[in-house]
Amino acid sequence: MKRTTVILSALLALAAFVMPSCKNDYFDQHRYEELLSNSFPVSELDTLHDWNLTKTVTAVFDLAASPEGEYVIAIYDIDPTGPREATRLASGVVSGYGSLKFNLGKDDSSSAVYVVVYNRDVCVARGLYNITNNTVYVQSEAGFNQVPPLLTQPNDVEYTFCFEETYPESGDFDFNDLVLGVSYSKSAKAMNDSANYIDITVRLRASGGNRPLACSMRLADIKPNMVSPTFTMPRAEWKYYRYGDVFFDDPKGEVRLTKDGCVRIDLFNDSHYALNGGKLDVAGTLVPRYAINTLDEMDDPEWEKADVKVSTYRLAFNDDEAFNDFNFSNLDIFITTSYNASFYEIHRHPFFGMRAINDYPTTIGYIPWALMVPDKIQYPIEGTPIGKYSSDVNYYEGAYQQGQYSFGAWARNRNNTEAQGWYHYPNRESVYPMN
Numbered sequence: 001m002k003r004t005t006v007i008l009s010a011l012l013a014l015a016a017f018v019m020p021s022c023k024n025d026y027f028d029q030h031r032y033e034e035l036l037s038n039s040f041p042v043s044e045l046d047t048l049h050d051w052n053l054t055k056t057v058t059a060v061f062d063l064a065a066s067p068e069g070e071y072v073i074a075i076y077d078i079d080p081t082g083p084r085e086a087t088r089l090a091s092g093v094v095s096g097y098g099s100l101k102f103n104l105g106k107d108d109s110s111s112a113v114y115v116v117v118y119n120r121d122v123c124v125a126r127g128l129y130n131i132t133n134n135t136v137y138v139q140s141e142a143g144f145n146q147v148p149p150l151l152t153q154p155n156d157v158e159y160t161f162c163f164e165e166t167y168p169e170s171g172d173f174d175f176n177d178l179v180l181g182v183s184y185s186k187s188a189k190a191m192n193d194s195a196n197y198i199d200i201t202v203r204l205r206a207s208g209g210n211r212p213l214a215c216s217m218r219l220a221d222i223k224p225n226m227v228s229p230t231f232t233m234p235r236a237e238w239k240y241y242r243y244g245d246v247f248f249d250d251p252k253g254e255v256r257l258t259k260d261g262c263v264r265i266d267l268f269n270d271s272h273y274a275l276n277g278g279k280l281d282v283a284g285t286l287v288p289r290y291a292i293n294t295l296d297e298m299d300d301p302e303w304e305k306a307d308v309k310v311s312t313y314r315l316a317f318n319d320d321e322a323f324n325d326f327n328f329s330n331l332d333i334f335i336t337t338s339y340n341a342s343f344y345e346i347h348r349h350p351f352f353g354m355r356a357i358n359d360y361p362t363t364i365g366y367i368p369w370a371l372m373v374p375d376k377i378q379y380p381i382e383g384t385p386i387g388k389y390s391s392d393v394n395y396y397e398g399a400y401q402q403g404q405y406s407f408g409a410w411a412r413n414r415n416n417t418e419a420q421g422w423y424h425y426p427n428r429e430s431v432y433p434m435n
Contacts, residue, residue: 033364039170040367041385041398042411049414051349051368053423054103056329059136061094063117066124066140070095070190073324074151075102075136076114079128081149088154089113091186092324093196100324105374107421118148119190156183158203160373160423161333162386165209167346167369168339168361174380174399176294176432177209178271178335181308181376186323195228195316196323200265200331204238204309205435207271208294208382211337212287214247215271217313218332218356219263226319227263229255235312238274241287246270247336247343248357255315258356262332265313271335275306294382296433303382308435328372332356335370348372377423378431387411387422399430 037045063071073092080086090102094117104110110131115138117125123146129136158181165177181203189196200217207213230253240250246269256264268274273287281288295303317323334347334356343358348370353362371386380386380399387407388397400407402425410419 029363036170036364036367041173041388042408043389043391044412045366046412046414047366049366049368049411051371051414053106053372053420054328054374055106055108055134056101056103056327057113057131057134057136058099058101059090059113059115059138060099061097061117062137062139063094063096063124064140065142066117066144067122068096069119070188071117071119071124072188072190073100074116074118074154075100076116076154077110079114080116080151080154086114086154088156088185090327091188093188093190093320094324098320098324101327101329103328103374105421107417107424108374116149116151120148122146123148156185156201157374158183158376159328159331160371160375160377160379161331161348162371162373162379163213163335163346164369165211165213165335165337165346167337167344168363171369172383173385174208174294174383175371175386176206176291176379176382178213178215179206179208179293179379180215180333181205182328182331182333184326184328184331186326195318196320197314197316198323198326199234199312199314201235201310201312202267202333204268204271204275204311206293206379206432207275208291209271210289210291212247212289213271214269214336215267216248216334216336216356217265217267218258218334218351218354219265219326220330220332220351222263222322222326222330223261224255224257224263226317226322227255228316228318231255231265232314233311234314235310237309237311238268239278240268241270241273243280243285258354260354260356262356263315264356265315267311267313267333275309276304277306277309291382293435294379294432296381328374331372333372346370373423375423376434378426378434380430381432384430399427400425401427401430 075090076086078086092100112128124140161180162175163178164171184200251266258264290304332351344360346369347354385398389408396406396408400422404418405425407422
């Protein structure tokens with residue numbers, strides 16, 4: 001259940017009636033920002049915060065010493081043929097010279113990654129390669145021609161996207177109004193004989209809000225000439241709501257565009273309907289607005305549990321550079337909600353204020369309503385802020401409250417390197433069980 005500030009709501013409502021022709025703007029932007037800052041659970045907030053938890057690493061390849069042709073690149077955290085389970089961090093294709101980009105958490109201190117360069121016939125480079133200044137250099141050697149290693153289906157790294165539904169109002173900042181687990185994998189034409197395509201898998205984990213929420217995926221910097229005009233879904237576990245007013249219709253495989261000309265895929269138009277398996281109320285007309293998967297103790301009829309729903313979106317690329325460079329930084333996954341008879345979009349930073357589909361007023365920019373976390377995390381239970389700090393008591397609270405490793409410490413100082421890994425230290429009593 002969401003708590004909003006009455007004065008804040010009044011100010012926002014007043015803003016809707018301010019006529020552009022009036023000389024006096026009756027909406028007090030300064031007062032609005034002050035109220036919003038005071039309602040955020042962390043005091044002494046870093047007002048220059050970018051809320052970014054990742055760094056981008058560029059892998060550069062020189063395969064001139066190897067036979068001509070296109071090679072598949074696979075990058076892992078450890079040797080994928082060893083006894084431990086490896087996680088694939090990135091993949092792509094290179095002919096001769098090329099590069100690709102991938103992400104690591106800012107707190108990730110890895111000094112090297114394991115790289116395999118191969119095609120159907122030969123492996124031309126393989127081993128640990130150092131990360132220096134966020135760059136990995138891989139150069140093949142003449143005469144290095146191994147049998148391609150047997151690579152089993154790897155685990156792809158999963159990021160967590162979590163949202164607060166209440167923008168432009170305040171909220172409880174538990175960031176469980178919508179929780180998604182997102183991963184992606186690349187498949188090269190050199191191996192599948194079809195196309196260079198990317199599978200983006202979305203796991204719908206929680207819908208803790210009480211408003212209708214739609215969700216879309218904007219692929220930043222990806223233009224329509226770089227990809228196929230349609231997508232397919234090798235796995236589809238949710239449905240589109242189609243019984244009343246909706247934010248948008250089922251795209252049925254159509255790639256759509258945002259106002260800035262980037263590729264957009266609409267995921268679902270009602271998060272409750274998608275997660276509850278398409279159930280309606282007893283009258284069969286409305287979607288029940290229960291919070292789903294945000295409380296482990298089922299002692300309230302307004303909460304319920306549901307199995308995580310998973311869907312995969314396959315998009316073919318006809319631009320090799322765009323295919324190689326695609327990474328989590330391109331994923332502007334955002335929600336659309338309604339407020340005061342308008343549609344608002346809630347984007348993570350650095351995309352905050354983006355008008356991808358709708359025109360709406362944007363306001364304060366240094367408070368987050370969406371986060372991208374570079375790991376699969378346990379999100380806060382209903383009503384528990386993700387982090388809390390009051391300068392009056394100098395004490396950290398909330399779902400991630402581990403002192404210098406807390407969300408609050410990071411919110412107060414974006415350059416706090418210890419706190420950049422806050423998501424590894426949950427307070428077990430304040431987070432939902434891993435799902």
